[in-house]
């Protein structure tokens with residue numbers, strides 16, 4: 001018997017989401033889809049359709065239709081949701097399943113377009129469905145029964161060591177790119193050695209209350225090492241981007257992991273929190289080939305850091321973590337958010353000043369996005385700053401595309417100019433300025449001044 005065909009789809013979103021910042025951003029495949037492909041390929045003919053690998057959206061749709069899948073599973077982010085619906089409208093499968101960060105918290109709305117929504121990790125529920133379990137009974141799925149919205153009991157979370165390794169399309173396709181702070185020698189791969197985080201940051205879906213309740217789960221060092229050895233030994237991989245939320249979460253594991261990685265003689269980049277990055281950890285990272293660590297600093301305003309962001313650290317810890325990286329010679333990226341509910345021009349400028357003071361190797365400034373499922377979204381709803389918004393790519397232009405901003409004092413265009421100014425100040429403060437970035441943000445400032453196109 002011919003096995004069922006399953007398409008797992010990530011719509012092409014980078015050009016829409018990144019706009020003029022496109023050249024400066026990371027574009028990588030969706031690991032979630034690749035994990036689900038690896039977990040089901042023994043029972044179905046499953047193919048991943050990564051939007052960035054196609055010339056345009058139409059070509060991807062044609063390719064999906066040519067494959068003629070029985071089941072289509074689509075990964076959703078807030079800004080990509082309209083494209084996800086378009087995939088449903090322009091293809092012809094029997095069953096449509098949505099999953100990922102947006103659908104998990106907008107399950108009822110998504111059921112207007114989809115037959116089921118997967119809430120949380122998808123490997124086990126998808127496999128159960130493909131093995132023949134009716135979607136009405138699959139743990140982890142939400143669906144409609146006689147018009148009523150039903151959420152099935154949650155699926156058990158898999159032991160991450162039991163999951164087969166995903167494929168690594170970055171090794172074979174040139175559709176992917178690294179932002180300057182993640183740029184490493186080719187061939188490069190992306191990996192997660194853990195899932196979840198569980199701190200309380202108000203904008204983040206890896207926080208407590210977010211995806212899988214933010215539960216932090218680890219792969220064993222042995223399991224990570226096996227995948228790395230495979231990548232290095234069989235595919236000649238020279239570097240790895242670790243996309244864990246908090247790579248250095250546990251000191252003991254970090255020591256073991258960095259010792260193991262050191263043996264492989266690769267370079268890598270990772271993300272963490274400032275309270276998980278002291279001198280000794282920074283030293284271990286450096287010794288094991290770490291060429292970049294990303295720290296979410298969020299704001300320079302100490303009060304907002306507690307009230308609006310709920311980061312659980314103070315500025316002194318950030319300063320110490322950045323100093324630790326510099327001492328260990330690990331390049332560091334500091335990332336900031338502008339436009340939290342109570343941000344003002346003064347607090348945003350304080351953020352820029354803090355970024356300049358920290359003087360990291362790279363910096364990111366983003367506009368606060370109230371994603372459904374976050375505390376920030378609930379707060380903005382409760383305070384009447386937004387309603388239960390529809391994602392609308394035409395109405396809300398620029399980052400965050402499709403989504404209203406929530407800042408009480410600063411309209412969208414003002415936030416965008418403060419962001420562009422912050423980038424300009426940062427890059428101009430450097431001994432070796434990034435002229436490409438300077439040009440991008442100068443043009444952005446001119447555009448904002450010339451029109452009020454950012455609603």
Ligand code: B12
Nearest residue numbers: 030031032073074075077078099100101118121122204205
């Ligand atoms: C790596 C990463 C990226 C990568 C790759 C994105 C991608 N498509 O995977 C890059 C750098 C490109 C990126 C960019 C952005 N990202 Co990002 N990113 C992440 C990060 C840190 C890890 C994702 C990951 O690999 N997880 C591990 C895998 C195994 O899990 P997973 O992808 O969630 O998939 C599992 C389940 O969700 C579920 N599932 C997912 N899809 C489906 C589909 C079906 C059918 C089923 C059954 C199940 C299912 O099953 C999977 C396996 O268990 C997450 C935070 C996080 N920890 O999740 C943020 C996150 C996904 N990013 C986020 C955002 C906002 C962005 C940007 C918009 C940021 C910006 N302003 O530029 C852009 C948009 C990119 C885009 N194309 O849409 C948000 C999304 C929130 C939302 N509701 O939209 C997150 C959750 C961070 C946050 N704020 O909390 N990101």
Ligand code: SF4
Nearest residue numbers: 197199201204207245
């Ligand atoms: S520390 Fe990072 S990953 Fe963890 S909840 Fe906060 S923002 Fe999310």
